[in-house]
Amino acid sequence: MSSTNAPVVTESSYLTLHYRLATADGTDLITTFGSTPATLLLGQGQLAPFLEQRLLGLAEGTHTTFDLTPLDAFGERNPDLIQVVTKKTLDENSEPDADYQVGDLVDFRAPGGGRFAGVLREMRANDAVFDFNHPLAGQPLKFEVQLISVL
Numbered sequence: 001m002s003s004t005n006a007p008v009v010t011e012s013s014y015l016t017l018h019y020r021l022a023t024a025d026g027t028d029l030i031t032t033f034g035s036t037p038a039t040l041l042l043g044q045g046q047l048a049p050f051l052e053q054r055l056l057g058l059a060e061g062t063h064t065t066f067d068l069t070p071l072d073a074f075g076e077r078n079p080d081l082i083q084v085v086t087k088k089t090l091d092e093n094s095e096p097d098a099d100y101q102v103g104d105l106v107d108f109r110a111p112g113g114g115r116f117a118g119v120l121r122e123m124r125a126n127d128a129v130f131d132f133n134h135p136l137a138g139q140p141l142k143f144e145v146q147l148i149s150v151l
Contacts, residue, residue: 006059007150014041014151015055024067024140037148048074051143063146070138077138083118086127106130 009015016039020031032038040046042055050073054066070076091097093108100106104120118130 006061008060009042009055009058009147009150011043011052011056012041013055015039016148018146018148019047019051020142020144021051022142022144024142026142029136029141033144033146054143055145055147058145058147060147060150063144065142065144068141068143070140073139073141074134074136075138077133081132082121083130083132084127085118085130090128100128105135 007013016037018032018037020033021029022031023029038046042052047055050068058064090100090106093110094106098106100120100123102120102122105117106120107115107117110116116132118132119135120128121131122129
């Protein structure tokens with residue numbers, strides 16, 4: 001099949017692909033290369049929206065790599081997302097009396113039934129400091145994709 005007749009990725013495409021998300025220095029964060037390819041339906045949250053956007057318009061058979069700036073990926077780090085949380089709030093909205101350690105990703109209940117997570121930066125006597133930035137915020141990333149099939 002010539003590339004001019006190859007199916008092209010649209011917002012509702014069903015894809016089989018290999019993909020790799022890596023740090024700028026090439027350290028793999030997630031990869032399907034070397035194992036079973038992923039199969040997914042765009043628009044269903046299986047890939048981050050900023051990754052899906054890179055796929056739109058690509059033809060079946062394409063193998064390419066995108067260099068993503070922090071703004072193109074998980075955004076810049078926001079110092080306002082480093083927050084002090086009282087131990088009472090922590091107990092009420094996570095696992096009560098859990099033995100959290102610095103560096104732990106802690107899952108919180110949010111108003112309205114949602115969930116959000118923060119990385120514990122410091123545990124103090126009456127409160128704790130959490131970083132609610134995405135762990136990859138502020139980092140440039142590489143996104144490699146090989147489109148095997150597009151339906």
